[in-house]
Amino acid sequence: MARLTGWWHRRSDPARIELYVRSSFHLFAVIEVFALVVPTAGALGSAWARSVLCALVTVHAVLCAVLSSRGIDWILARRERPVGLLATVVVVSVAGASAAALLHTAGSLRQGGQAAVIAVGLLGFGLGATVLGVRGIRASLCWLLGAVVGAAVVGALLGQPWAAAAALAFAVLVTGGSMVFTSLCSVWLACVVWELDAAREAQSQLAVAEERLRFGRDLHDVMGRNLAVIALKSELAVQLARRGSPGAVEQMVEVQRIARESQREVRAVVRGYRGADLAVELAGALSVLRAAGIDGQAHGVGGGELPVQVQAALGWVVREATTNVLRHSEARSCTIRLTAGEAAVLSVDNDGVPEARADGVSADGVGADGVGADGSGSGLDGLAERLAVLGGSLDTESGAGAFRLTARVPLPGPQARTGTPAPAADRRGAAV
Structure with a gap:
């Protein structure tokens, strides 16, 4: 059992939170595939259309999962911003939504509601991943607003009634807004946990540094005066020795006594006595x-x-x-x-x-x-x-x-x- 759970127990609490966040975004990719492919497979008129839909949604889900992972690394300052992958996800999301609308117009997708589900799903899950490649709430809201306006414009260009185009835009607003909110909150949680861990580490280092300073002050109090006396008496002994005075021996004996006393005091400081x-x-x-x-x-x-x-x-x-x-x-x-x-x-x-x-x-x-x-x-x-x-x-x-x-x-x-x-x-x- 320890071998099976060791990979989890060896992680710190911030690393566990980050793993949970990453796993959530990978689960979004699985949910996207099942939510968009399974309900709409029966609404497609040909095997060719089903293959195109499965391939499109699968590629989109994988790209979103990879972008989410690299976006988290970028936000945590571990790698460069994934600009190329971000642009790829945007292009695939827009192209997929447009393709779903075209399939409905061409008659390959018999039910208009299923076309809307595919378009809204691709744009919603795409927004949830792309906001991890931008910084700031304002930029995320701009992406969301752009997707809503784009969905309304595409619906109008494909001849949809204004009510249908407005409904499509509202669905993108609700779905995309939910995904954006979930993504931002998840990444914010991971960032806060790592910041708290860094602050705790700093507090620990400060506590250890304070203990070292206190020990340094104690050692200075013990050794400062004694070393000064040893230095003075040594200089005096040198001068007396140069003059041939027998007092040099007495001074060196005193230096020896002070040195031994200092040694005992240092041991007392080290042992906390x-x-x-x-x-x-x-x-x-x-x-x-x-x-x-x-x-x-x-x-x-x-x-x-x-x-x-x-x-x-x-x-x-x-x-x-x-x-x-x-x-x-x-x-x-x-x-x-x-x-x-x-x-x-x-x-x-x-x-x-x-x-x-x-x-x-x-x-x-x-x-x-x-x-x-x-x-x-x-x-x-x-x-x-x-x-x-x-x-x-x-x-x-x-x-x-x-x-x-x-x-x-x-x-x-x-x-x-x-x-x-x-x-x-x-x-x-x-x-x-």
Whole structure:
């Protein structure tokens, strides 16, 4: 079953909407053939006329389907405007409608109503495809008006009464207008979905960039002063060494001490052990999820009463998990739960996980452990190492398009088992 449905599940939501729109236009081609050929076949007086009708309608339907597909690609800025195909569909539509009228006049098409059905059908389905080769509602309305006027003129030139010509023009207006409206709405839906997906991707990139800027600020706060002191003391040591002063050794010893202290502080920043407020991290995660259009919710305790080391470790888990949800999934909802008993347990659940390949790497190049296919990045292994320092553990569960990340850190005593309630979150993840 997975092999049969994998082609659908591997597609993103915008790609599924686009596939639905394209399939609708291809279905229009099938409907055109059955709607115009089957009812009118019995009204034709000769086998030659039936063959001409079947060939004409089939060619017209195929051309409309191809024009619809290429018109969608043009509107989505994936290819050049199909000018030649657009002109071909217009010519075949007009020629087919005129041929139906001529067959009726020549007596090959015995029923005048059937001739009108063929003419209106070719013009209506043709309009539904040609509006995908123009841009703007005004241009589409001009095409529709031109088809209506043309149908009335052709009917009058072939000797039809003015009432019949007006009825033909009205039928083209109704049928063509419906097809134009359907085509424009379908393409508008596909464009809006792709634009929303692009906006969501931009929001995710901004969230990741904001996290990087915050990390850069923390690193600058730690290293800026220490590097400046190291540079000054190194220059002083050079000057003292040139003068032969024994004070150069003392300065270099001090440089060594500062360098080692800086190394410890950098490790503290990387591991997130700078006394992060878990409640602030939770609120920030919900805000970022809301900005990305994800339904984020938080349940359980707020974490304000947990030890500082535990808060810092779980705060890093919240950051990393939120970043992974934004970057590596198409989540619609994400739930963060925090409980405190003998151990502080933080779980992050999200849906929208892309289907993984056999080698454990998803379609976007992210492994099951959150590490890139090339092995870069800290991922979940890095989180497990950070939690292991406090005797904690990290577990993951995935299946049916969902993913759960669970971090567990033992608490030192009963005084740390209480917590303040987490701020309530609305359906979009906003704290209230």
